[in-house]
Amino acid sequence: MAEIVTAEELAREQEPRLITRHTFGVRVVHWWTTLTFLYLILSGFALGYPRMAWLLDVMGGGQSVRFVHPWVGVGFTVGLVFMFAMWLPSMRFHSVDRHWFRNLGEYVRTGHTDTDTDKFNGGQKAYYWFSVINGLVLLITGIPLWLPDLLPREWNLAARFSHHVFFLMAAGFLVVHVYLSTARFPGTFRSMTSGTVSRAWAAFHHPRWFRRVDAGREHEGAD
Amino acid sequence: MTTTDLGLTIRRQSATPASGTNIRRDHSTPALEISKLVDIDLCIGCKACEVACKEWNDLQVEETHLFSGYQSHPDLTPHTWDLMRFNEVELAGGALAWLIRKDSCLHCEEPGCLLACPAPGAVIQYENGIVDFNQDACIGCQYCVSGCPFDIPRFDTVTKKVYKCTLCIDRVSTGLEPACVKACPTGAIRFGTKEDMLAYGLEKVEKLKARGFSEAMLYDPVGVGGLHMMYVVPRGEILEQYGLPVDPTVTAPTSFPSLIGALRKVGATASWAGLLAAAVYFLKTGKRYPPPEEEAVAAAYEKAPHG
């Protein structure tokens, strides 16, 4: 029987000194929320913007989109709960994060600060908390749109307005997130595919985390 | 008569830009505007209009259940587009008044249902003022249900689409009056040009005032741009008891349809501006590679607190 070679093992075969950043489970949860969320954003644009209504046809017809969107929203929320739980230990703010936020301008200009960053920098932590809270608000404001008989008319209208506001914020920050984790910082995207990063990447972007892993004080990939 | 005479060119469609196909752009020749008018003073509550509506529109008969009063069904449904509502109220002096109102779509000039609808062409407004649902294009989201200030559209859980009065557009387009108008034995439901109906209504209000109904009014609220089914209401002071909102509004800048419209513009602008900014930022700053491994690792250890 052929042995199963994981993406991570395959990557290490070519470059033995790689560090595992995100375990298989973490990656599954992340791509689950990503795929469901991308569907929600696209169908959200289709339902919210008349000029994007052609997307309704592309996505299987308006009636199907209207039916599927809320259920995908539920699926996304389930993923979000896992994401919340799996990353919570790494996402608590510490005093080093203050240093990172003070140097935000430098980070934007040069892509780097000399903060002694841990597993995630201040911006990543902020994005995590934003995602969790925004996801919950989208769920809560989405329910009256899903089942309009629950609440009076004015509440439904208010829910639609708020759902749209938070949808725009989510879409906006997602663009930033995708840009930073792909085009801006080479070597980052692979942490969500094979799960590995180079030692140089780890030491440069997340020195504090790197030192712990390097000294064997932290299990690779642990959060 | 041509369709232009009957005002049957399309004026607006849900989720469709004003430049959309089929939408008439030249408004130099004003179209014929039509209206129904319900003179509540003349209505005897016989429900002939209800039956005529069911018959003409081929709507299935629905079982009803016993509840007090003269009303045939408790509420409008996907198969009941016209319902006589009966409400017995005690007036200020202790006398009783029996309020009877024909409840069906009012064909607003600024229709909350149309403004709320995200499906292109599912709600259509014709030049003559008729607001009609096109179930082929309906996606069943029910935003119109929340959008309508008069609680008119009804969702069919079987077909997953919404339904309401069409103002008998299939009759009007051949020059006939709507079925409810034709069936009314007292002439309480009238049909004609909006101009004629306004004239009749205002005259009738004066007559009612002369008869002692000091608060008599013509119900044609500006907050929805006026109606294509108006009411002559004898007791204007208790409008809400008839089931009519005193000040329905969908066009005010602070109303949700306007707010959502404004938000959409902000969203569209921000989306394009954001993508543009990201592209420019990328062109300016490009990628940031880590330094060579030894250098990066050495720098990481330099940051370590002592010990």
Ligand code: HEM
């Ligand atoms: C195509 C879409 C996406 C791509 C390419 C992407 C890529 C990535 C990558 C490479 C990382 C690892 C960063 C690191 O290890 O430092 C990451 C982390 C993360 N992702 Fe995504 N992601 C996407 C969509 C999403 C979505 C939709 C959400 C939220 C619902 C999300 C939430 C997060 C969070 C909270 C983290 C940890 C904090 C951070 O790195 O900012 N991602 N993502």
Ligand code: SF4
């Ligand atoms: S009464 Fe309601 S359903 Fe009829 S046109 Fe006005 S908003 Fe639309």
